[in-house]
Amino acid sequence: MSSPAALLQSDTLGSRLTSRGDLTSFFMQLTAEIGADSYMLVAIVHDQDRNDARIVSSNWIFDAIELIGKRLIAGLAQGALTVAPGIRPRPLVASQAPDADGLISGEEARLLDVLGHAEIYSLRLNVGRQRLFALFSAAGAGKIDQPALMRAQLKCCYALSHIPQLIAAAAMQDPLSDRERECLFWVSEGKTTDEVAVILGVSSNTVNSYITHAIQKFAASNRAMAIATAIRSGII
């Protein structure tokens, strides 16, 4: 059976994770354990037709983030190299770019290399229904221990499960009240205003006002767009 000795420090830190500060120490520890230098925890937000990265936690230097740009980070986090748990990961090696995957240009690859991201792994993290991405990178190619990385991927999923509200707030930004979310959910199930009013036991005017508020909060132009925004961000 398992002995306490089998536990690494990341296990201890992660399974007691409750705050934002704990999250940082957990990721720092995990990064060191797998032989990486940098980590970045990213949520992808859909804005109309393009994807943007929302950085939840990271030890990348400020200039690297500025120079690489959120768009490219979103591409790296949710690109062809990104793997779900249980799939053997494959790194993006900056010195070999641009490669067949066409994720980054030669110029961007040189920049990554100079900034200490010679190899980058991208992992999909499932935290309940929410989905985040973790980038682990090292200044030298081949430094990251792959089997340890695959274990780390599960550890990240577990650790983030401890702070669902924090993750939702940092990554998804759920601006809706419980009632607004409930109304929007029923509308997404194809119910009309009158039907939602019956389901929730309130008047149609109230339902309409909840939905209007939801549409305004999402800066959406109509119900369909509000529903789409809410589903994309995992709110309903």
Add this chain to the structure above:
Amino acid sequence: MKHADIKEAAEALFNAQRNPFGAFSLGSETHHAVTIPDAVRRCRWISVDINAMAFGLFFVSPSLERARLVPCLDSDYPGIAVATKFIAGANGEEIVRHTRISTEPRWWADDGLPGMQEAFSDLAWTDQMAPLAPGTSGIAFPVHADRGQCGLVVFMGSEIALPQEALYEIHARCFSLFAAVARIRPGDAGKTRAISKRELECLKLTANGNTSEEIARLLKLSVHTANQYLTQSTQKLNAVNRNQAVAKALRLGLIE
């Protein structure tokens, strides 16, 4: 086959390919397009590796009001195990709620088996829950596939051997097994008729807040045609109106 026989057969199969990283290096195990019998076999291998007696794979129903597990396969395949019936019933409600917000495994132990209780409580990252089936002990792994499908892989037995190091590997294998199963059983998508490229374009623009008039202008169609595409896609998705069609298309991963 008896449990011991299965174990022997599986060991024979795997010994040749085994290496220090176990399943993590078995690339073939992850990318195979599987059939349900293949999936049962793969699940049995995992089950044998942790010395479990029985297993089951479930889908979590996507609708919020029905917190139920939909059985997909179990160790009595092609039959249905008694435990599966308990898990798919009211016993599964707690773990469904858990699976929606967390990826951590949950275990339960029968009162008559203090050994199992002790072994499970030593595991980091896991916690105890109410028994999924009476008179059993077991562990449940929440899993997720590419298109947002959500599921649960459950192992039961009285002598499950799951050291801490193996926990991650077993969970990772459950993830890749579920991803393979989700591809052959893509939820509602299997029942929907093929939706054309044009229809998807119209749905996508609707999801982005465009009206029929705007879609017609953007795609250089008449308003009537744009509406027709939307009506067709709504019907094909078995939805009652556009709002539901947009929601279904997004949840099924037909549009981003």
